Amino acid sequence: MSHLIRSELRKYFSTRMWWGMTLAMFFVGALFAAFTGYFTLYGEMPVGQAMVSVKDAMPELTLVRMIYSAGIQFGYMLALVIGVLSMGQEFRHKTISNTFLAGPRRHQVVLAKVAALVVILVVNAVAHIAGSVLGGGILLSTAGVTLFPDAGALAQTFALMALILVVWGLIGLGLGVLIPNQVAALFLGIAITLIVEPLVALALSFFEGVDVLAKFFPSQATTATLSVFDGVDPALAEAMGAGGDQLTWWGGAVTLLCYALVMTLIGLLLTRRRDIA
Amino acid sequence: MTVSAPAEHPPRSRDAAIVVRDLTKKFGDFVAVDSLSFEVAPGRITGFLGPNGAGKTTTLRMLLGLIRPTAGTGLIDGVTYAQLDRPLQTVGAALEATNFHPGRSGRDHLRVLAATHGIPDSRVDELLTLVGIPAAARKRAGGYSMGMRQRLGLAAALLGDPHVLILDEPANGLDPEGIRWLRGFLRHLASQGKTILISSHLLSEVEQTVDDVVIIANGELVRQGTMEELHGESTALVRTSNARGLIEALQGAGLEAGDEAAQGPGAVRVTTDDLVRVGDIALAAGVPVHELRILRTDLERLYFQLTESPERQNRNRSEAGPPPSGPPVDQPPGAPGIPGPGPDTTRGGQR
Numbered sequence: 226m227s228h229l230i231r232s233e234l235r236k237y238f239s240t241r242m243w244w245g246m247t248l249a250m251f252f253v254g255a256l257f258a259a260f261t262g263y264f265t266l267y268g269e270m271p272v273g274q275a276m277v278s279v280k281d282a283m284p285e286l287t288l289v290r291m292i293y294s295a296g297i298q299f300g301y302m303l304a305l306v307i308g309v310l311s312m313g314q315e316f317r318h319k320t321i322s323n324t325f326l327a328g329p330r331r332h333q334v335v336l337a338k339v340a341a342l343v344v345i346l347v348v349n350a351v352a353h354i355a356g357s358v359l360g361g362g363i364l365l366s367t368a369g370v371t372l373f374p375d376a377g378a379l380a381q382t383f384a385l386m387a388l389i390l391v392v393w394g395l396i397g398l399g400l401g402v403l404i405p406n407q408v409a410a411l412f413l414g415i416a417i418t419l420i421v422e423p424l425v426a427l428a429l430s431f432f433e434g435v436d437v438l439a440k441f442f443p444s445q446a447t448t449a450t451l452s453v454f455d456g457v458d459p460a461l462a463e464a465m466g467a468g469g470d471q472l473t474w475w476g477g478a479v480t481l482l483c484y485a486l487v488m489t490l491i492g493l494l495l496t497r498r499r500d501i502a
Numbered sequence: 503m504t505v506s507a508p509a510e511h512p513p514r515s516r517d518a519a520i521v522v523r524d525l526t527k528k529f530g531d532f533v534a535v536d537s538l539s540f541e542v543a544p545g546r547i548t549g550f551l552g553p554n555g556a557g558k559t560t561t562l563r564m565l566l567g568l569i570r571p572t573a574g575t576g577l578i579d580g581v582t583y584a585q586l587d588r589p590l591q592t593v594g595a596a597l598e599a600t601n602f603h604p605g606r607s608g609r610d611h612l613r614v615l616a617a618t619h620g621i622p623d624s625r626v627d628e629l630l631t632l633v634g635i636p637a638a639a640r641k642r643a644g645g646y647s648m649g650m651r652q653r654l655g656l657a658a659a660l661l662g663d664p665h666v667l668i669l670d671e672p673a674n675g676l677d678p679e680g681i682r683w684l685r686g687f688l689r690h691l692a693s694q695g696k697t698i699l700i701s702s703h704l705l706s707e708v709e710q711t712v713d714d715v716v717i718i719a720n721g722e723l724v725r726q727g728t729m730e731e732l733h734g735e736s737t738a739l740v741r742t743s744n745a746r747g748l749i750e751a752l753q754g755a756g757l758e759a760g761d762e763a764a765q766g767p768g769a770v771r772v773t774t775d776d777l778v779r780v781g782d783i784a785l786a787a788g789v790p791v792h793e794l795r796i797l798r799t800d801l802e803r804l805y806f807q808l809t810e811s812p813e814r815q816n817r818n819r820s821e822a823g824p825p826p827s828g829p830p831v832d833q834p835p836g837a838p839g840i841p842g843p844g845p846d847t848t849r850g851g852q853r
Binding site: 242 | 560598604
């Protein structure tokens with residue numbers, strides 16, 4: 226089993242994708258944190274009739290957290306891509322035959338991929354967080370705000386960001402098994418999260434009783450996990466795009482883990498039976 | 503012209519390295535492999551032959567646990583592939599020459615496989631030297647020629663130093679020089695006592711290499727035996743102006759002889775490989791001899807008859823829509839799930 230994990234890690238780190246992806250994670254973190262930093266530190270938002278400075282309307286921790294985690298939505302899309310490609314590349318280039326010849330007990334191969342993805346996504350998470358701290362840190366310094374107002378709470382945020390990337394990677398893996406065509410899998414994965422999910426959530430909001438389901442959707446659970454709008458005036462939060470009723474941070478994390486678990490199980494079951502022609 | 507390997511009849515059943523028993527695979531209504539049974543003797547090179555679409559690749563993939571059989575079993579060393587403890591150290595398989603990630607170097611491709619069995623990098627470099635691509639293997643596989651892909655595939659198969667090798671069309675896409683290299687390489691492996699099962703759609707490609715043949719058509723077994731059995735008994739051809747007299751003289755000497763009209767007027771066929779004796783009998787009988795030679799079995803023709811005779815007509819083909827316009831050896835159009843060794847569509851830097 227540890228041999229199979231080593232093999233999967235070699236697979237990832239022996240193509241150019243690994244550093245391309247790491248760089249992308251870094252720059253996505255840096256750019257989004259810098260932009261969000263600029264708008265929150267120097268921008269004003271309308272609340273009711275008045276324009277308020279965003280910086281003054283927010284607790285400092287929430288402000289800093291919002292800046293550092295600004296790139297997470299783009300980041301987990303990249304994590305989804307990594308997960309899909311982990312399986313999709315094997316089908317695309319037919320290396321799956323060799324993989325299963327070396328690991329004929331296929332559930333072990335899928336579990337090795339899961340373990341390797343955890344390592345790979347933690348590496349990417351470190352790059353992403355480093356980028357965020359750099360990009361956001363520069364803006365925070367210019368505005369004279371402390372970089373780490375509550376180190377403990379921010380450490381938790383960073384850990385949760387890593388968890389989010391890992392979970393979305395595993396969702397991608399399941400998707401990659403479900404749809405062996407990697408382009409179709411990527412398209413579907415991104416279309417569902419960016420277009421279908423918000424539309425369904427909007428549709429649900431018109432129906433009393435079922436509208437609570439929306440907060441369990443993957444993107445909404447992800448936002449909840451980071452408690453981005455903690456302690457912000459609800460009117461301002463709504464103006465900044467907060468999605469109404471949200472899960473607690475741990476409720477969001479558990480929901481995400483459930484998605485990862487379900488997708489991994491789907492991956493295990495489908496992979497066992499599939500003919501590799 | 504056959505081989506340097508032991509000439510005695512191959513041991514059957516008990517010691518077989520590979521046993522295929524009643525193996526069947528259906529893809530929907532389409533029967534790709536139809537209760538196929540054969541055995542591969544240890545320490546010999548066995549050619550697994552059949553036209554494109556006959557079910558060779560599907561059979562090999564079932565044997566290797568990549569495709570689930572509809573019925574029947576394929577055993578290697580008495581167990582299924584999935585039951586092998588360290589599969590790469592028992593069986594080496596080279597399936598298709600396109601199984602590489604174009605962005606990964608050939609060497610890293612091997613290192614990925616080596617890691618699964620804890621095989622050291624030194625073994626990887628050793629094999630790259632053995633197949634003759636130590637320098638090229640450090641470049642990305644996307645730019646490899648067909649010959650390099652086949653060599654890399656062989657290196658991958660040999661990684662765990664297995665005693666059974668399963669090679670699917672290893673000569674496909676090789677130039678004459680590459681085919682000659684492959685023959686020598688396979689003989690070298692056979693001399694180490696390895697069991698080799700090598701598939702091909704061309705008998706001529708492997709007839710100088712293999713000891714035994716398993717011929718299938720339409721997913722069914724057509725013939726299994728040694729190359730000697732396939733060649734049949736040696737026959738000589740004599741041409742004379744007095745065929746009747748010569749036949750009588752030969753039969754009088756206890757030889758089996760008869761007309762061979764297919765070889766033109768005055769041709770007589772004798773079941774022997776002793777040309778001197780035939781000549782002496784003719785001289786003693788006072789019959790003139792115009793030609794005297796060993797009649798080679800036209801293996802290619804025999805193979806064609808075995809696999810393409812009307813009752814063997816590939817039903818895959820007739821069911822797959824419009825009748826093919828090309829010659830009968832054409833690839834069946836899009837038979838489901840049977841990747842024929844067709845043109846390489848996944849080459850060249852795509853990812």
